Amino acid sequence: MKRTYLQRDKKKGTYATLLRMTSEVGEMLDAVLRNDLPQIHAEAADVLAWLCSACNLLSVDLEKAFLNKYGNGCPRCCQVPCACKGP
Ligand SMILES: [Zn+2]
Incomplete structure (x- = not known):
């Protein structure tokens, strides 16, 4: 994504990029419905x-951030699968 879109995304800006992401979440929900x-x-x-x-744009290493939080299972109960109460 960086090689393909970074220059374009810099022009768009962080807020507009995140807004576009939320719009895509809505489109995914429509497809699910x-x-x-x-x-x-x-x-x-x-x-x-x-x-x-x-x-x-935010210099976040998404893979590293994801694995840091979820790489060892649920971040709250540390179980795989999650053993937290509730849905
Ligand atoms: Zn859990």
Whole structure:
């Protein structure tokens, strides 16, 4: 994503990039509500792409941040699968 879009994303800016990501989340929800499986896949990819773009602008290593928090299972109970109470 950095090689493909970083220059364009810098022009767009962090706030607009995050706003676009939230818009893609809404589009994914619409696809889920329509049970449109191909579109669900497409929108999931878009959500991740815009999150990657935002992280690039914020100098966040997304893989490292994700693994740091979730790499050993649930960050609250430290179990795999999660053993926390509730849904
Ligand atoms: Zn848990």
